[in-house]
Amino acid sequence: MGSYYYLVAQLPSLMYGEHPPMSSAAFRDLAGSLMGGEDAALLDQVSLDPEPRAKPWGKEAGSPALEGGPVYAELLPSGCVFIDRWREWERTLRLNLAQARAQRTKREGGVPVEPPGHPAEAAATALNAMAVEAPLEAELFLDRARWNAIEELQGINYFSRNTVYAYLLKLLLLERHSLFDTEAGFAEYKSLYASILERAQGVSPVGESK
Numbered sequence: 001m002g003s004y005y006y007l008v009a010q011l012p013s014l015m016y017g018e019h020p021p022m023s024s025a026a027f028r029d030l031a032g033s034l035m036g037g038e039d040a041a042l043l044d045q046v047s048l049d050p051e052p053r054a055k056p057w058g059k060e061a062g063s064p065a066l067e068g069g070p071v072y073a074e075l076l077p078s079g080c081v082f083i084d085r086w087r088e089w090e091r092t093l094r095l096n097l098a099q100a101r102a103q104r105t106k107r108e109g110g111v112p113v114e115p116p117g118h119p120a121e122a123a124a125t126a127l128n129a130m131a132v133e134a135p136l137e138a139e140l141f142l143d144r145a146r147w148n149a150i151e152e153l154q155g156i157n158y159f160s161r162n163t164v165y166a167y168l169l170k171l172l173l174l175e176r177h178s179l180f181d182t183e184a185g186f187a188e189y190k191s192l193y194a195s196i197l198e199r200a201q202g203v204s205p206v207g208e209s210k
Helices: 024-034 038-046 081-105 120-130 135-154 160-173 183-198
Strands: none
Touching: 024 038, 024 081, 024 160, 038 160, 081 120, 081 135, 135 160, 135 183
């Protein structure tokens, strides 16, 4: 692991609720070209889904958080503490949401996995979200909580790989709120990509000067 100053320093700031400056797919390509092998490989494991490789319980619905969504029995280690902590947070949120909804609808059998109480903030967010009557407002409430959790879990080393992974998660959240303008976005991405590559000349894949 190294410092990704020349990548992170040039990234446009992200604000919750605004249109993303590039797509998550474009950012994966950009970051992957500038990160070290192991760190770059972990980009494929960055997802809003707490465990993409596991088998989900229940059905996907229009609102995966409030309509049941996937519930996971266990999390598989990713090789990155930040990613693992994010998955734990999201899993706790989803399991507690599923349980709360089962109790509200009096669904027989409930959920097959006992919702964890840690992290406490995730469990509390689930209960608070169930008190929001409007589905859209509830989703916005949940995504704002996710955004805040990502920032907290990111840590204080701003130019580490955690910041890159956190940036990708935020882009994924922003994509949930808006349709990406492909033509304009691609033009901006090419310009940003060229700018970062130019500043990164003479820098090794892990961000250390050659």
